[in-house]
Amino acid sequence: MNVSDFDYDLPPELIAQTPLEPRDASRLLALDRRTGGVLHRQFRDLASFLRPGDLLVMNETRVIRARLKARKVTGGAVELLMLRRRAPLTWEVLVGGKGVHIGTHLDIEGRHPNLSAVVMEEREGPRRIVQFSEPITPLLDAVGQTPLPPYIHEPLADGERYQTIYAKTPGSAAAPTAGLHFTQSLLESLKAMGVRAAFLTLHVGLDTFAPVNEDRVEDHKIHREWCQLPRETAEAINVAREGGGRVIAVGTTSVRVLETAARVVTEGAHKVGGTRPLSLPIAKEARARGFIQPVIGDTDLFITPGFKFQVVHGLITNFHLPRSTLLMLVSAFAGRENILAAYEAAKAEGYRFYSFGDAMLIMDGINAQ
Numbered sequence: 001m002n003v004s005d006f007d008y009d010l011p012p013e014l015i016a017q018t019p020l021e022p023r024d025a026s027r028l029l030a031l032d033r034r035t036g037g038v039l040h041r042q043f044r045d046l047a048s049f050l051r052p053g054d055l056l057v058m059n060e061t062r063v064i065r066a067r068l069k070a071r072k073v074t075g076g077a078v079e080l081l082m083l084r085r086r087a088p089l090t091w092e093v094l095v096g097g098k099g100v101h102i103g104t105h106l107d108i109e110g111r112h113p114n115l116s117a118v119v120m121e122e123r124e125g126p127r128r129i130v131q132f133s134e135p136i137t138p139l140l141d142a143v144g145q146t147p148l149p150p151y152i153h154e155p156l157a158d159g160e161r162y163q164t165i166y167a168k169t170p171g172s173a174a175a176p177t178a179g180l181h182f183t184q185s186l187l188e189s190l191k192a193m194g195v196r197a198a199f200l201t202l203h204v205g206l207d208t209f210a211p212v213n214e215d216r217v218e219d220h221k222i223h224r225e226w227c228q229l230p231r232e233t234a235e236a237i238n239v240a241r242e243g244g245g246r247v248i249a250v251g252t253t254s255v256r257v258l259e260t261a262a263r264v265v266t267e268g269a270h271k272v273g274g275t276r277p278l279s280l281p282i283a284k285e286a287r288a289r290g291f292i293q294p295v296i297g298d299t300d301l302f303i304t305p306g307f308k309f310q311v312v313h314g315l316i317t318n319f320h321l322p323r324s325t326l327l328m329l330v331s332a333f334a335g336r337e338n339i340l341a342a343y344e345a346a347k348a349e350g351y352r353f354y355s356f357g358d359a360m361l362i363m364d365g366i367n368a369q
Contacts, residue, residue, distance in 0.1 A: 023180060028041045028046065029361070049363070055240035056195060057233065062163060063167070066140070073107075080093045093130055111143065172204040173203075176204060180355075198236040200230065200233050201226075202257050222302040225298065226298055227257045238292055248315070248363070256329075265292065312333070315330065315362045318357055318358070319360065346360075
């Protein structure tokens with residue numbers, strides 16, 4: 001497949017710069033993944049597409065204040081974007097600035113004196129492994145800033161608007177933005193009608209949102225992200241599926257964890273970047289019925305057209321950047337032609353795109369609702 005097959009033009013004025021209030025005031029484009037038909041609604045109308053017994057699966061990761069400002073000994077300004085903790089003092093980061101090589105000493109700016117870091121290893125492009133002078137995680141409120149995507153140019157008055165209302169486990173460099181549309185009242189109304197919610201964790205790295213620069217999709221290497229599907233969520237999924245309910249993933253990150261868990265059951269941990277079961281292997285007859293078990297670890301699952309989904313029946317997601325792995329994932333779920341046609345319909349209707357933009361619901365039978 002050519003990466004250019006997942007390209008489209010977007011007028012800059014359609015890139016949302018600020019979040020809407022209230023959260024569920026955003027628009028919702030409902031796409032039938034079989035027919036390509038679309039309906040235009042508000043996100044607060046989500047209940048009209050769901051039914052008792054359905055299960056929403058949400059990513060409860062929390063964005064950390066992962067953007068750090070620093071200076072080299074020579075005085076040159078450097079910016080660090082923390083991607084992943086490797087050890088108590090060691091992190092993988094993205095570096096903005098010139099001349100940052102192995103051995104470079106960086107003084108971290110902020111409300112914590114004498115905090116510094118040293119570059120221990122150079123990775124591809126701007127990636128570096130750095131070691132801090134003391135554990136950085138407890139200090140992020142004093143020295144870090146919320147890392148907004150580069151296409152957002154307006155300052156964010158309230159950092160909590162780049163968190164979901166159910167964000168719990170710190171570790172992400174970016175928000176799982178599909179969940180930003182939910183309010184507590186919407187979740188309570190869905191629960192009252194018999195739609196349950198369950199939670200998992202995937203700590204989002206920037207690779208999730210970055211454009212693919214290779215010419216062929218098959219040549220792109222997706223980086224690993226840490227995830228966990230807990231026991232209670234696995235049980236909720238199995239109960240929902242046994243009862244005829246649909247599993248609705250809230251966000252592409254939830255899709256990757258759910259489908260990673262399915263592959264761990266059917267193919268083994270070595271197939272998905274080292275993700276491993278949290279419990280003993282499930283019985284053969286349970287595996288045959290498609291039961292999911294809890295998992296934890298890294299996933300490098302790259303979902304592209306042709307992928308066979310084993311768990312997810314529906315997907316709530318935002319509108320994604322051209323040439324991105326996320327656009328490839330939703331194209332795998334609904335068909336590339338359907339997705340690109342829906343994007344054109346959204347543009348014509350003036351939908352807001354990307355992290356603070358409007359939402360899509362993708363599932364079967366939309367036109368029959």
